Amino acid sequence: MTNSTILPDFKLQQGTFFVQVWGCQMNVYDGDRIRELLTSAGFVETAAVENASIVVLVTCAVRAKAEDKVFNQIAAWRHQQKISKNTVIALGGCVGSELAEEILKLDKSVNVIFGPRTIHRLPSLISAYIQTHEPQVDVNADAIDKFDYFPSSHAEGPSAFVTIMEGCSNKCTYCIVPYTRGDEQSRPVQDIIDECVNFISNGAIEIHLLGQNVNSYHGVMNDGTVCNFSTLLYEIAAIPGLRRLRFTTSNPMDFTDDIIDAVKNLSVISDQIHVPIQAGSDRILSLMHRRYTAKEYIELTEKLRAARPTVHISSDFIVGFPGETEEDFEKTMEVVEKVKFDLSFSFVYSKRQGTPAALMEDKVTKEEKFNRLYKLQNRLEELALSYTQQFVGTVQECIVEGISRKDENELKSRASSGRIVVFKGSEDLIGKMVKVKITSTHAHTLKGELIND
Template identity: 40%
Template sequence: MKKVYVKSYGCQMNVYDAERMTDVLAPEGYAQTDVPEEADLVVLNTCHIREKAAEKVYSELGRVRVMKQERAAAGRETTVVVAGCVAQAEGAEILKRAQVVDAVVGPQSYQRLPEILRAAERGRVVDTEFPIEDKFDALPALDARRVRARGVTAFLTVQEGCDKFCSFCVVPYTRGAEVSRPVAKVLGEARALAEAGVREITVIGQNVNAYHGEGPDGRTWGLARLLHALAEIEGLARLRYTTSHPRDMGDDLIAAHRDLPQLMPYLHLPVQAGSDRVLAAMNRKHTADEYRRIVDRVRDARPDIALSSDFIVGFPGETDGEFGETMRLVADVGFASAFSFKYSPRPGTPAADEAEQVPEAVKVERLARLQAALEEQRRAFNRATVGRVAEVLVEKPGRHPGQLAGKSPWLQAVVIEGARLAPGDIATVRIDRAGSNSLFAEAPGVPFDATNTSAAPSSVSTNVFAGEAAFAVD
């Protein structure tokens, strides 16, 4: 039995793609391993969003080169593949920079991995074409045994690519135009996941709320209608989606947060900046106040919603005053969690050619201030759950004996101690305390019945004053 080691960088899309790569390779006799030294095939599934993410790949290839040499000395061959968005963006350049690489495979081509590997036996290969055929049709059916081994939560890609063309982003160039999978294909994969024991599905896409798949009725379905259909699948207790764009938060999707108990009260809605001038330069197509109004509408529909976002500091030309507008937006909205980054120029994007690049020291200082404010909001959000009751989906054993690890409806990590539960159970627990990264809960008496929503918190509100977010569960 040959072994494959897949290391993924970046977004949830890459996590999904990595799992499907192992599914494609399984009929070829490859078993997955978490130990790279054991692997006959090493796949680095790359991300190109940040400059450091790309450079990490080349650093990793240096380590892989040494490992490949050591295995060769022991008489064992190793094939090395670079996949994902760096592969798509840099193509043959990877072969020039890293002689250790045998094949370069773009994110729209990994369904052809078996034939690419056979071609690589005759010479190094680059396959970064955008095929006409739907790659998902070429992927094998899900194997229930492998799905169960991955756990009780799963990602499900429903949409790829992006048509927004934000001036800082490479996604339209590496993943292509927006394409949505047909509803029937999505529902079929979701049913297979549920039948294998998956309890929570996160539907994903580069711009997932722009989903516009063909429905079985021949009409175009949006994300809201798709979520309603997914909620009807037996065994699926929880639904989430990511990543969203503010321009695609329609009334029907906001209403789904109100009407669907399976849709968890968590929304990742990137804003990127609080200055209208910067947002226009980013080509985000929304203003800061429009974002605030969307948040108000979502909170009106689902008062217990936990909000997450993305921020970029130091975008070309950003002034101190404009950065201050971002800080004001953070104070106004109040976030349960967030991802924040220094702007990094990506080759081929419009912003990379801007003359007014912000000095690195300024970006570092602004990021530190922003992250401090966001971290305080996150901690306040977690502290306010102490003493409250929440439903936790048990995912796996905890780090220590007698512990179980799971997630709250608001995507918080929760450690349950002294409970007799199994992965897949949804338990009503009382939160005892908040650690730095996790909540800790008392053991429940019985597993929570996912069909009974009466135990859910009745409301959650975020009140923001002078930059401090207070999260209250009633």
């Protein structure tokens, strides 16, 4: 077993590749960069796994379910004869860093293992396997080295992801990410600006900034000074051609007043602000090593709404954390009622080996955990539907993403709130921002009529 030793100028034999991604938006970003790297190396992407000589799988390690999915998918493709013993299988993402060589024991058909920090080495790793037929494992590198090796990116549609930092140093007790993506490192400001400009010059009008904790960003500027996240927002908002700016994800403890001021002052920032709370009990937040209280979180949301009355605050919740009592859970429900979240995500706690929480005593039964989850999800759904209904009769500025999957006579677009909006219009509107009057709703989707200025 070896790491990559192939010379940089080694030419890959012609072939085809297929990429499938599970997990967070940072994995989506990495998946797009992998496509560009392999294309530059001489391979051609195929939309069908059965036509690929190389299959690249990028998955997360935040919950055990994500790991199970990737191995089940490989087994299913093998059973369906969509992949064969000759297919080169490369498995990466956070699960690559978490398990590394253990993956070879779990599935002997995996040939190449890489991590979030080593995706730029994937062409060389694949080359090494093709030459030697020995499994290649390479998951360690400097967090931001990979960005220097990426080919010029091209926007695939009107929206583009841009990773501004790698890793996380917060060490929340339930989270495996600091151990898979490493400690936090921020990209230089000019590198981020250049990538945004490149995407916009190739047709993007929306930029979505990514990081495990974007609001702790501290990148170096050209003059050697350090740029914080709010300053970065102003820098990117000034790029000609940008119509909307999103960012994910934010830690409440780092959502400082200067960032709130940027949300107030920069109309280009989306109305959808995602700020994970995880739990509403101060006792559980302390056990999670989330360095804020429920009261401080509520005050943050009040400041955001004062700065931007149209803001839609979404969040993440972990139910059934080790030691969570019924009283702790009810405190979470109290926060939900006070904040009234929109379009949020909630999950039952997933034990991850190697994290401090994995060693905590957990007396909460599976039945109790899921009963609490369903109660929380039902209330979150009610709140989200209430927000959806309030859009009827309003005019929304929407970025047109493409043709609706359900009706080829309609276009699919996205409002600043994050809601999908469908309306009748010509295909030449795809990639543009338009105004749509909302006439009706269906679940969380809005239906409307195009307003011609």
